[in-house]
Amino acid sequence: MLPPILQNLRIPVVASPMFIVSGPDLVIAQCKAGIVGSFPALNAREKDGDPIQLEAWLTRINEELDRHNQSNPDHPAAPFAVNQIVHRSNARLERDIEICHRYKVPIWITSLGARTEVNAAAHDCGGIALHDIINNVFAKKAVEKGADGLIAVAAGAGGHAGPLSPFALVQEIREWFDGPLLLSGAIATGGAVLAAQAMGADLAYIGSPFIATTEAHAPQEYKQMIVQSGAMDIVTSSLFTGVSGNYLAPSIRNAGMDPANLETADASSMNFGGDSKPKAWSTIWGSGQGIGAVKDVVPAATRIDQLAAEYAAAKDRLAHL
Numbered sequence: 001m002l003p004p005i006l007q008n009l010r011i012p013v014v015a016s017p018m019f020i021v022s023g024p025d026l027v028i029a030q031c032k033a034g035i036v037g038s039f040p041a042l043n044a045r046e047k048d049g050d051p052i053q054l055e056a057w058l059t060r061i062n063e064e065l066d067r068h069n070q071s072n073p074d075h076p077a078a079p080f081a082v083n084q085i086v087h088r089s090n091a092r093l094e095r096d097i098e099i100c101h102r103y104k105v106p107i108w109i110t111s112l113g114a115r116t117e118v119n120a121a122a123h124d125c126g127g128i129a130l131h132d133i134i135n136n137v138f139a140k141k142a143v144e145k146g147a148d149g150l151i152a153v154a155a156g157a158g159g160h161a162g163p164l165s166p167f168a169l170v171q172e173i174r175e176w177f178d179g180p181l182l183l184s185g186a187i188a189t190g191g192a193v194l195a196a197q198a199m200g201a202d203l204a205y206i207g208s209p210f211i212a213t214t215e216a217h218a219p220q221e222y223k224q225m226i227v228q229s230g231a232m233d234i235v236t237s238s239l240f241t242g243v244s245g246n247y248l249a250p251s252i253r254n255a256g257m258d259p260a261n262l263e264t265a266d267a268s269s270m271n272f273g274g275d276s277k278p279k280a281w282s283t284i285w286g287s288g289q290g291i292g293a294v295k296d297v298v299p300a301a302t303r304i305d306q307l308a309a310e311y312a313a314a315k316d317r318l319a320h321l
């Protein structure tokens with residue numbers, strides 16, 4: 001049984017948080033269209049001395065979704081989620097947890113580290129905590145530390161993808177875990193959302209297709225590259241963050257590097273402490289393998305309408321097998 005906060009979505013989809021790309025415009029559009037929208041807390045950055053951006057974003061999201069719910073009592077917005085990077089180099093973590101607790105963020109997504117205090121803060125303000133993992137060992141650790149649900153990040157996902165097949169990963173987790181399970185990795189159609197459920201997941205976790213939306217905080221060239229690329233254009237490299245991640249090969253070529261001959265970097269170079277990316281890498285763009293399904297840049301609501309129509313059609317098709 002899913003926790004009430006994850007029930008009653010229009011389709012069983014959580015939009016994943018994406019560094020730089022996800023901000024309040026995208027989150028509000030996703031929630032109004034009936035799926036969970038999310039953003040990384042680290043995307044809300046202010047200059048020294050300026051008002052705290054994370055507070056401003058949470059205020060705006062809460063106000064706009066409240067307004068929407070008052071005018072659309074029959075189609076209330078889905079809840080939103082905030083992602084915390086639980087890594088020792090994230091110097092803002094404590095401050096951001098305090099803010100999210102004060103604003104009663106309903107869904108907390110944690111990555112790169114499972115910590116009991118973060119889960120406890122989510123629970124204390126009435127929220128739930130979902131932790132992303134790439135294998136069964138990390139999954140068990142996350143649940144031991146108090147996560148309510150798991151996000152299985154399988155092969156082909158954008159960002160820090162895992163190496164495992166989604167079939168293997170979901171199967172191993174479902175042997176011992178019957179709580180909320182989200183699956184991610186190259187899910188880009190309504191049929192793939194239904195396939196995730198058929199495998200044993202409760203919800204699909206979708207990122208890259210939302211880069212090619214009008215509300216995404218990304219340069220036009222990035223959005224167009226998503227539209228023009230397919231699975232063969234995605235390369236896996238640890239060079240840019242210290243952890244294996246998936247990137248658009250054309251963006252690597254445009255930056256003067258050969259995507260087929262990239263050096264490796266080790267995990268000790270991971271740094272979420274500030275603007276750590278070298279300038280030359282600011283145009284290296286991340287993406288999962290599912291983007292062959294993305295044919296145009298559209299408002300997020302249009303992408304979600306399409307996913308919903310495909311999901312219904314896939315259900316209908318299977319019912320007649």
Ligand SMILES: Cc1cc2nc3c(=O)[nH]c(=O)nc-3n(C[C@H](O)[C@H](O)[C@H](O)COP(=O)(O)O)c2cc1C
Pocket residue numbers: 016017018019021040083110111132153156157158159160184185186187205206207208209285286287288289290
């Ligand atoms: C450009 C980009 C940035 C990402 N940034 C983050 C992040 O800051 N935090 C996080 O937990 N996951 C991040 N992810 C991973 C996503 O949350 C999610 O696992 C992934 O998008 C799912 O795969 P898909 O893109 O194939 O749908 C990012 C993914 C992409 C494509």
